Amino acid sequence: MHSNLIIRLIFLLLCGCSWLGRADLYDATLAYQDANYQRAFTQFNHLAKLGNADAMYNLGVMYLYGQGVEKSVASAFAWFSLAHDFGVTEALQTAQLVLQQAKQPKDLQDFVRQQRDNLAKTYLLDSTLPRLEKAETIPSPKKIADVLPNYPEEAVRQGVEGWVWLEFDIDSSGKAINIEVIDSYPKHTFTASLLNAVEKWRYSGAKTNHSLIYHFATYKGEQYHATLKLQKKDYEQQLMLNIDAAEKGVAQVQYNIANWLSMKDYNAYQLLRYHWRTDNPSNRLLLAAAKNGFNLAQYRLAIQLLSRKEEELATLWLHHAAKTMNVARFRLATILLQNSHDEQAQIKALDILEQAASEKHLRAIILLATTHLNITEDLEKAKYWVEQGLSLDTTHPQLLLLSAKLTSSKVQVNRLLSQALKSAMDRGWSTAEIRAFSQLAQ
Structure with missing residues (x-):
């Protein structure tokens, strides 16, 4: 029973990860190795602007040799220097070698300063971890009526663990309404159970929206530790595959491991903590996945930063997540609409909401119709979006x-x-x- 459980826990980390279907560091590296330099350059360039130091270093190499881009010693020096700024220690030596061979080293140094100015927002993104570690947080809505979700019998029997991430609005009676599933792992295993429980919950306080990640864990304590020692060889190979994938920049694996490490009661936490011993390993891996272009990680960081009143930084991550996530568009528009005196922010918010509403995101449709009714007073557009919502x-x-x-x-x-x-x-x-x-x- 326990031997199967251990293998299953690690196998589940691998399942559901479409490694090659995402434009992350691993995918970009494969493109480079296959000499598909244009694709590799495009992906490295995107990741570099998110603060991915490895991507910055790789851009330096590509500029130095003219791979997928016109050769430029100045750009190569700049990206090597930036990679060092963001944590690649060996990049400094490479940058110095390039500088020594330059005919006009001062021009290169001036160019680096210019590139640092251009990447001001990227430097701000890189401040995510210290800002997450700030103690002050906005209190979550207080639950005054609670019902524990049922742990599905089949999941208990098989030792399956996971999580469900929900977002919802809380109305004036404390009821959770407009519930939206953001993420679940494994897919569909625990979702119905949590939704049934949330329907019975009640919160106190004013109307608001809430982001909830609920963990389903079956940790077996000392008995599990004893079995773990006996079965270490059985799971070690599968565990190393995950570690290797995370270190190579497979964003979804980084995100999944961040989730396992966020909850000490997970059996998977007990396995993975042997290999991630730094402080706050969950947030570090979450940031790595976000810098690697993974939208769920970017949105998770934004929500955490909002809870710490770090709105400027949260908004930057929301902008990135909003490229692919309707819920991020909804959140971003909500923030922009709070500044009622900024006409440009209002226009941008309406545009973002229309993108989400056009893809049938119900909360965006409601906000869009309400905004047209109460703020822009465009009643025809308000009617149109109400009709679209009622069709859903x-x-x-x-x-x-x-x-x-x-x-x-x-x-x-x-x-x-x-x-x-x-x-x-x-x-x-x-x-x-x-x-x-x-x-x-x-």
């Missing part, structure tokens, strides 16, 4: 209320409010806003 959820209370606010016919208003009230009561959502508008509409 025909009885959504918030959308029915918005529809009522956009309707001129009193008969139609009353019908929509009646539907909204019934739907909210059926779902256990707050009816306060519906009742308040209903009184105004009389």
